[in-house]
Amino acid sequence: MRLIAFLLAVFAAVGITAAPASAQMFKTDNNKNAPKPTDKDDLWILDLSTGGRVTILLRPDVAPKMVARVKxxxxEHFYDGTIFHRVMDQPLPIAQGGDPTGTGTGGSKLPDVPAEFNYLPHVRGAVSAARAQDKNxxxxxxxxxxxxxxxxxxxxxxxxxxxxGMQWVDKIHRGQPPADPSRILHAYIGSDNPPPYQPAPAVTPANNPDANIVLPGIAPAKKQPADSSSEPKPSQQ
Known part of the structure; x- marks a missing residue:
């Protein structure tokens, strides 16, 4: 016990403490050309249907072509309304989106982007370009x-x-595709002065005057059969 107390005192003296979650999520590297979180033109903002806004720091210093494509x-509002069509924890812990068809086989009408493999690691929160077998x-x-x-x-x-906003990424619905897929409500670039986050509008039932309205604990009324006596009969000559 004395040893533990001594070690705790040493750690406190030299200032060894756990970094806050935000600091753990973003760590700068030694690249002097790397953008900073204050560079609004390199902030990609995704408003998700899971309940909030996700901010991504783009890296044009290492992937200029892919960043230019995303911007x-x-x-052009290409990403607005698109779903996350491939979301899983195993074997790869990813949420994949950006396909306007929602099938995983679609893309934009622009030419494909060549590979820009770089030193940035695929860690929690990393955003990476999906591709087919061809690396380009x-x-x-x-x-x-x-x-x-x-x-x-x-x-x-x-x-x-x-x-x-990683907590909103964590809430993206799983599935390939999910039964109820999560969506990108709106995507923005930070320098374009995006409006505040707006949640997805509530889904209201279709206006159907013939639909039965059922209150809790009350069974819907059964339709009565038509009265045959009121039906027109063949005229007699």
Whole structure:
């Protein structure tokens, strides 16, 4: 017990404390050209149907072509309303989206983006370009990692990382595709002065005057059969 108390006192004296979650999510590297979270033109903002706003710091210093593609498509509202069609915890902990068809086979009409494999690791919150077997086939799709998957390093292009709102990523519905897929409500670039987050509108039932209204604990009324006596009869000559 004395040893534990002594070690705790030493740690306190030298200031060894756990970093806050936000600091753990974003760590700068030694690249002097790396953008900072204050560089609004390199902030990719995704408003998700899971309840909040996700902010991603883009990395044009290591993936300029993919970042340029994402910015262009975002400003064309390409991502608005698209779903996360491939979401799983195993074997890869990813949420994949960016396909306007929602099938995983679609993309934009623009040419594919060549590979820009770099030193950024596939850690929790990393945002990477999805592609087919051809390493130069990235287009509009991307995936966000729930947990590290370092086996993907230098095989896929990391072009950003979540710096806030990871809790909304964690809530993305799982499935391939999910039964009730989560969506990107709106996507923005930070320098375009995005409005505050707006939740998805509530779904209201269709206006059907013939639909039965059922109150809790009350069975719907059964339709009465038509009275045959009121039906027109053949005329007699």
């Amino acid at each position: 262009k498509l975002t400003r 086939s990235a287009n509009s799709q991307f995936f966000i990692l729930f947990q590290p998957a370092l086996e993907l390093d230098k095989k896929y292009t990391v072009f950003g990382r979540v710096i806030s």
